Amino acid sequence: MSMLEIKNLHVNVAGKEILKGIDLSIAAGEVHAIMGPNGSGKSTLSYVLAGRGGYEVTEGSIRFKGKDLLEMSVDERAAAGVFLAFQYPLEIPGVTTMTFLKTALNAQRKARGEEELDAVRFLKLVREKAKPLNVTDDMLKRALNVGYSGGEKKRAEVLQMSLLEPSLAVLDETDSGLDIDALKTVAEGVNALRSPERSMIVITHYQRLLDYIVPDVVHVLSQGRIVKTGGKELALELEKSGYAEYGADAA
Amino acid sequence: MAAVKETVETVREAEKYKYGFFTDIESEKAPLGLTEDTVRFISAKKDEPEWLLQWRLDAFRRWLTMTEPTWAKVSYPPIDFQDAYYYAAPKQKVQPKSLDEVDPKLLETYEKLGIPLTEQKMLAGVAVDAVFDSVSVVTTFKEKLAEAGVIFCPMSEAVKNHPELVKKYLGSVVPTSDNFYATLNSAVFSEGSFVYIPESVRCPMELSTYFRINEKQTGQFERTLIIADKGSYVSYLEGCTAPQRDENQLHAAVVELVALEDAEIKYSTVQNWFPGDEEGKGGVYNFVTKRGDCRGANSKISWTQVETGSAITWKYPSCILRGDNSRGEFYSIAISNGHQQVDSGTKMIHLGRNTTSRIISKGISAGKSSNTYRGLVSVHRKAENVRNFTQCDSLLIGDKCSAHTVPYIETKNPTAILEHEATTSKISDDQLFYCMQRGIGEEEAVALIVNGFCRDVLQQLPMEFAVEAQKLVGISLEGSVG
């Protein structure tokens, strides 16, 4: 079954064309890696999927589980199962991570017509999900992302993902800023979520992450276009030869 | 809309009695306008002793010589004080028989606030059924308070039953000559509460609990007096998160607190008066004078307020730190949306030695509203080792509202250490996007972020109200984005 179907996607940001005709098809259960030079449009693609304002789709379509994704609001997409682990997670002062997680989970459950979790059941669930990611109770009690280290922010993103159990998870450079141990922890967390019903887009600059999270397909994005698609060995190739042959210098 | 119509009808009804009503002591309303006779009428209605009548008349005569203050950052058409009624006996309202008869919009708000069903009935004025006998609950509370020796009654009852206390303390914190609105209140006040906590008594309950059960009639010119005798403690909550409408546009309350040696008073307010319609018409003008006197050494007075309603709010709960080592606190959340105008803050007057104060103000403006913090920290010559910490944070939602911070500092003693921090921020689109990406709807996201911003103050509220106040914050900002 198709999870995500992007066809000829053109996107303008601040009047400038950033994505110039993307075609991408992801089946349920697949993990796709997207690599590519700085400024090639990787984060732009992830924001368009999530529905961030200011990203104007001038051409093309996106279907998610058969539905027109572009018709849906940001929170509707989230409730339908689109999750974005941010390259730069936002700080929400005064709102504890615990409160934030509970608000988010219950908002999604409500939107889907499911019963909301009470405080006791939620606490049990969040502790269960937090433990393997080394997210401590102390972190959960602090304001979301405020004063978190780079690595803590990324772990908190993965915790959110594991709690919200999305159908399509987009991880934008979730590996950047992680030390080697944290990288393993995060990768294990992500791998634990791999399932035949769940697809993932993993955006990264480094082959290293893909040693842990082994992708089914690797794409190279350059200057707003997917210029090459291959298997996991493509990442190894890129590690050796860089992006020169894909016209990165012309950017 | 319904409320506006109701107001018009009430005014018409009142017009009918404009003449030939004057000396009729049995009548429900005082005649239109304000004269010495109006003051006498009110005093007679309340069957007051001569000294109180004279006290009112003094205030009235002084009021005639005063002019309305204009320094606050609020604007409104001139108020015609002769075109208002200054006394109306509490009306016997027609009680709805069940919640089915209550305006569904009101019920929706109760629902959002999470007010339990039985309380919803009482707030909506539904005749209480046998399931929940509020009368007996109130009686239990009354007995409990009496056992502790706590006096808690309407001001008019206190005048009759405890004249020596009233005489001693009334006007001792806010003198009749204090300011235009307080002076007006002194002349015509007709509702309000009186609290006395005897020496070394810790009031056995939040005085709020009682109100919730025994719905309090809020008056136009309330007068509240709370006295905490040596070593006593009381926590008092005024107001209600449920929206309140009132046919009287002008409100001018006075609250006086007296804390004697080692006593502590915690006074919390949740104010949610009708803010006016979309154009800002018809909202309540709230001109309040609230002041606490830390009269004894080591005493403490703490004001916590959540201000979300009214078209105009003019309010500066203050502390006079007279006793050595006394402490004053002011925690405030002031939310303005639509066309609301808020000018609020506090005064900390340090007279005694080693007195300390803490001010945390969170102003949130949305829509086309204006939100001003106005504060004064004053240190007198003899006040050694004073400390104050002030933090004023403003949060803006949208780009048509405004926030202002006006902190005054006067210090005549070089040993004082005064700290002031101020921030102004906006809810960023990125923060909203982040929350919404997690499935949180836009309005809920705003409420979440704003509640985070107010957290330090919300934590000061009595537990039972903190949750409701949090929801109220969200409701007040509905329609402020998008």
Ligand SMILES: Nc1ncnc2c1ncn2[C@@H]1O[C@H](COP(=O)(O)OP(=O)(O)OP(=O)(O)O)[C@@H](O)[C@H]1O
């Ligand atoms: N708001 C904006 N206004 C103007 N240009 C923008 C805006 N947002 C993104 N861009 C431009 O779009 C291009 C793609 O940016 P994007 O963040 O998608 O790159 P990326 O592939 O994620 O890069 P990196 O690897 O550095 O994270 C860049 O040239 C960037 O400057």
Ligand SMILES: [Mg+2]
């Ligand atoms: Mg990027």
